Amino acid sequence: MENITNQDRITLKNLKVADFASEETLCFTATVIFDGKPVATASNDGHGGSTRLLALEGQRDRFTEAEAFAASLPPDVTEYDDPNDRSRRFTIDITLDYLVDGLANAIHADRKLRTSFNRDVGNKVLFIKDGKLLFIKGIKLKAIADRKTYFASLRTRQAQPIVILAELPPEQAFDLWKQHVLGDKPD
Template sequence: MTYVIHQNRVSLRSLKTADFASQETLCFSATVLRDGHPIAEARNDGHGGCTVLRPLKRNHAQLAEAEAFARTLPPVIVEHDEDPSGNLTIDVTLEFLVDHLASQMHADRKIRAAFKRQFANEVLYVRDDQLLYLKGVPLKTVTDRSALFAWLRANHKSDITILAELPLEEAFLLWKRYMLEDGRS
């Protein structure tokens, strides 16, 4: 079930998750922000129940405005796995939006952690539209990276992109593109 809700008024900060306690839903707690201002605390115990939204410091009016905003968002349409002819339409509520944001943030953290582990432990490069790595050469132990990268280029005699030479965010986006494309996530 992959979908994106396009909006920039409601966000989360201080997301804490507990994978070990997540059974039917993500077990989490977070602060809900509306236009960058904290308005509520969100909690889900991970057992399939509702996410509880509790206003902060008498922010009942701001929480009600955030709920009203969420209801103005277009419904989410999800293809039903068992019945391809029938789609599931879900009206967006603040609770649904908060759950969605928490899941997105959690997934992003996991994929960034996987990238950081692989980036530190392998010399990653792209050649012929494939993400490859040097076996047995952990990047963090290489003292003369420029010599290694020059050797790598000379050995392949083709255009290659070495991720360690890119800015970190650019390397992450390139890595993510190939990892998600290959279905390895």
């Protein structure tokens, strides 16, 4: 799946997910963007079937180019054994619908993760101490009037140095939070 999120020629726009309708697969609709321009609509009903792609009017040639680009990507080597040869991993050739599925799942997972982060960082005094993500129970970040003084006081009460997430730029705080919440599981 790494080759899906590392390429930047095919992206999605206007992704709408219906979690309540997602059963076997992610239920979604989106616009497929190829080299910065819309080429197709994508949809999946969430019942385990494949994603339907419909080329936009006048974009059939570019849609075909997008399909060819997707097919040129290295195959997805899964963590599962190949049913025909247990000594190898199951490998999936990339198609445009497979790529779109992967992108939709990655974007949706990132959105959910960011929502969780925003809830945590907005409500808790989160900090890293001794390689662990911690927070102070019963203290809401929003209720602290003088954060600078409070954070200085918090630092003096600690035996080891700490990193307070609320003092970091948002992306750096998110990356640090994610590293501690997910551990070595980036997906």
